[in-house]
Amino acid sequence: MTGPVLRAERVTLGYARRPVVHDVSLEITEGGVGLIGESGSGKTTLARAFLGLLTPMSGNIWYGDQTLKKVDLRAFRKDVQPVFQAEALDPRMRVGRSIAEALPRAERARVGELLEQVGLAPELADRRPHQLSGGQRQRVVIARALAVGPRLLILDEPTSALDVTVQARVLDLLASLDTERLLITHNLAVVERLCRTSHVLFAGRVVESGPTAELLKSPAHPYTRALRDAVPKLGGEPPQARGRTEAVPAATGCPFRLRCPMAVEKCEQAPEPRDLGGRQVACHRAEDVLAA
Structure with missing residues (x-):
């Protein structure tokens, strides 16, 4: 095979x-x-x-x-x-x-x-x-x-x-x-x-x-960044949550938008996965996440 x-x-x-x-x-x-x-x-x-x-x-x-x-x-x-x-x-x-x-x-x-x-x-x-x-x-x-x-x-x-x-x-x-x-x-x-x-x-x-x-x-999706930032660093400051960590996934649009600190009106539409520098990302604001 x-x-x-x-x-x-x-x-x-x-x-x-x-x-x-x-x-x-x-x-x-x-x-x-x-x-x-x-x-x-x-x-x-x-x-x-x-x-x-x-x-x-x-x-x-x-x-x-x-x-x-x-x-x-x-x-x-x-x-x-x-x-x-x-x-x-x-x-x-x-x-x-x-x-x-x-x-x-x-x-x-x-x-x-x-x-x-x-x-x-x-x-x-x-x-x-x-x-x-x-x-x-x-x-x-x-x-x-x-x-x-x-x-x-x-x-x-x-x-x-x-x-x-x-x-x-x-x-x-x-x-x-x-x-x-x-x-x-x-x-x-x-x-x-x-x-x-x-x-x-x-x-x-x-x-x-x-x-x-x-x-x-360098995560391109806010959720990936949230997972990475939640990892404690030896000798560093305690992790700080961004957005509403308790919110359930959204039933329509981007499922992460209710927890996302970067959500905008466009996020009420479901994002399609797209190529971004050799990776696939389902986020309307991926470029902004990379630049943040």
Whole structure:
């Protein structure tokens, strides 16, 4: 297979016929792709669709040159593996057995090798999850995903439950792996480390897409800038919120306009994504945001 492993083409997703992700198009390209946004922005819903766990209300998810409706699921599950948070491990199952479940019977001797690949001693295979630290459990989850030799890892907040030093070790591990990755997170430092390209979601819509370093250095959408400015800086002043952080997304026009400090009358019309210096931005005032 050449090109992106997965891509979304004008995908709308929802629950009980209520859309929560709207008309999203993106592809998972080399170098890692990040989905950034606050809780409820649609990141995990989109990840579920990429894993084939949620059928689009409209649009398609493509795996190579086929939609997910038509793919060989055995090949797909081997190529695309989720990495959930460490709590996903069965507490009743020993670590070695948990990893071995993903392997053919003839290859189950590889459990020790996989543990070593993620920086764990093979002897830990005999332990249960509660006997491991949070960082160790997260590495076991990664080892289990690597067991089938995937081409793509879909990672949903893989470091959110870990302390800072353990996060650093897990990030070093993920950065060293020879696999493509889709990272769902609200942690900008993590996405900057692991993803060459990022997409910013607000209220189920992609509001800005482009190279991660450029997005975080000079955001072109007020929401991207608000996310960046909300990150505390060591030794600096406390973050200052801009606009109404409590306002719900607008039902018409730009969904961010009720919270946006730069909203004008034109924002009552929904902005279309447009190219701006190598990135896509859905904002009428993107040039003003860059200049601010």
